[in-house]
Amino acid sequence: MxxxxxxxxxxxxxxxxxxxxxxxxxxxxxxxxxxxxxxxxxxxxxxxxxxxxxxxxxxxxxxxxxxxxxxxxxxxxxxxxxxxxxxxxxxxxxxxxxxxxxxxxxxxxxxxxxxxxxxRIALAYGEAGSRGMPLPVTLQAEPVHDGFRLSGRKSLVLGAVGAKAFIVSAQIPQAPGISLLLVDADRPGLTCQTLPLHDGTWAQALHFDGVEVGADALLGEAGQGLSGLRQGLANGIVALCAELVGGMEKTIEVTADYLKVRQQFGVPIGSFQALQHRMADMAAELELARSSLHAALDAMANDDAVTRDRTVSASKMLICRAAKSVCGQGIQLHGGIGMTEEYLVGHYYKRAVVADLLLGSSDSHEAACAAALQAQLRA
CATH class of the missing domain: 1.10.540.10 (Acyl-CoA dehydrogenase/oxidase, N-terminal domain)
Known part of the structure; x- marks a missing residue:
């Protein structure tokens, strides 16, 4: 590629x-x-x-x-x-x-x-038991005479504030598998609870209490939505990883500028060899993260769905951990000012911490990679 x-x-x-x-x-x-x-x-x-x-x-x-x-x-x-x-x-x-x-x-x-x-549409797929992964799904979509009746909960719906509709993953009893339905945000029986996240962004928890939608709300075929959901999630994960790479770039730039102007013992602290080594480590982690992002892009373009998902999971795991490390180092090299709300470097770390938990945590994706490799070895 x-x-x-x-x-x-x-x-x-x-x-x-x-x-x-x-x-x-x-x-x-x-x-x-x-x-x-x-x-x-x-x-x-x-x-x-x-x-x-x-x-x-x-x-x-x-x-x-x-x-x-x-x-x-x-x-x-x-x-x-x-x-x-x-x-x-x-x-x-x-x-x-x-x-x-x-x-x-x-x-x-x-x-x-x-x-x-x-x-604006938001994807409501996560549940308390799924921890950001596409499975399991417990929300039920019971067929009625002219559509479906939805009952259950969705957690941590990103982009939900201001969205006019939600793509909702659900179980239809007569169609084993995952189905996706488009639900307007103003449907009777749908309650949205707005939740502030640590980095200043917002998500919503959705409660479906007998929410009725028409048959035309079904996206694709009943029970056949998992592959499309995984494809959408893979695209979202790659975009999130790219966002973190950008945040790491900016953190290193801001930190390098600070080391040039902050003085100790009459000289810029950037002249201290120990701090130069720290900056070099941060740059090395950034390049590893960038390479992992390129690997995910290549997998999205060229690999089958199983290999694609495994590569994207590996990239999510590596890049999220690298972002927390690099942005955390940026705070340390700034000293006390890096901990203040009024200074920007700490906000990159907050975003990295939140991003690690979005669309499946790095631990969840590490487990998914291990399971995929085990299945490949058994085959």
Whole structure:
């Protein structure tokens, strides 16, 4: 796989870098957090106007026909700015799940609205017992005369605040397997509990108490939704990993700048060999994480579903752990100021800690890798 950017992708990266550096300052982000907002509608509209929401969506549905590499470029640059808007959750995770499972009619109706930012969907798949993985699913979708009646709970739904609908994984008793249904956020019987996360973003827990939807809410075939759900999750994990790589890049840059100006014994502390070694270790971890991201991109493009999921799980595990290590080192090298809420380096660590638990923790993905390898060896 060729990882050299095309001229269009370099322009995309440059435009995002300029936006984050000039229009999405740490002070602007802090103001949003203090106002209790998970991003802003104006920023989301700007994402749509610049084509970032439609970059990896097919042209026949109003997208630009790009690839996952374009998504990674966007996510990595947004990660550098700790952008609050739910790009990964809505523009990648939910959108790619819809593309993988929806009928032609459903995609033709919904995807153009996702591309222009007027409609936002969130993926509600996690449950208390699944810990961010796609299985198990206990939410029940009981068939009724003109559709389904949903009962159960979903936890930690990313991008749910402001979403107009949810893609919900459920068990239909007459169709063994996982089914996916599109449920409007304002359906009677659906209760949403907003939950603040440690990094300042928000998620929701959903309670379905006899929520009724029509038969046309079913995405794809009943009982056949797991493969599409896994594909959407794989896309979301790769985007999340790219965001963390961007955060590590920025953490190293900020820390290097600080070591040049902070003085001790009359000299910059960056001249101390021990601290130079620490910076070198951080840079080495970043490069390992970047290589792991490239491996995940290659697997997404070329491998079968089983190999793809194993590689993506391995990347999630390695990159999340590297991000916590690098961002934690950044705090230590800053000293006391790195622990303050008013300084940005600590917020990269907070994001790394939260990201480690999203879409399955690094421990859960490590267990998934081990199970896949054992199955391969037995075969």
């Amino acid at each position: 060729d990882f050299e950017f095309t001229s269009e992708q370099r322009l995309l990266q440059d435009s995002l870098r300029r936006y984050v550096d000039k229009a999405y300052s740490f002070e602007a982000r802090t103001a949003l957090l203090k106002a209790g907002k998970d991003g802003s509608a104006d920023n989301w509209g700007l994402f749509a106007a610049n084509g970032w929401l439609m970059a990896a969506l097919p042209e026949e549905y109003g997208g630009l026909g790009g690839t996952l590499v374009d998504t990674v470029i966007i996510a990595q640059e947004l990660g550098r700015g700790l952008v609050l808007e739910p790009f990964m959750a809505c523009a990648v995770l939910a959108a790619q799940t819809l593309l993988a499972t929806g009928s032609e009619a459903q995609k033709a109706r919904l995807v153009p609205q996702l591309a222009d930012g007027t409609y």
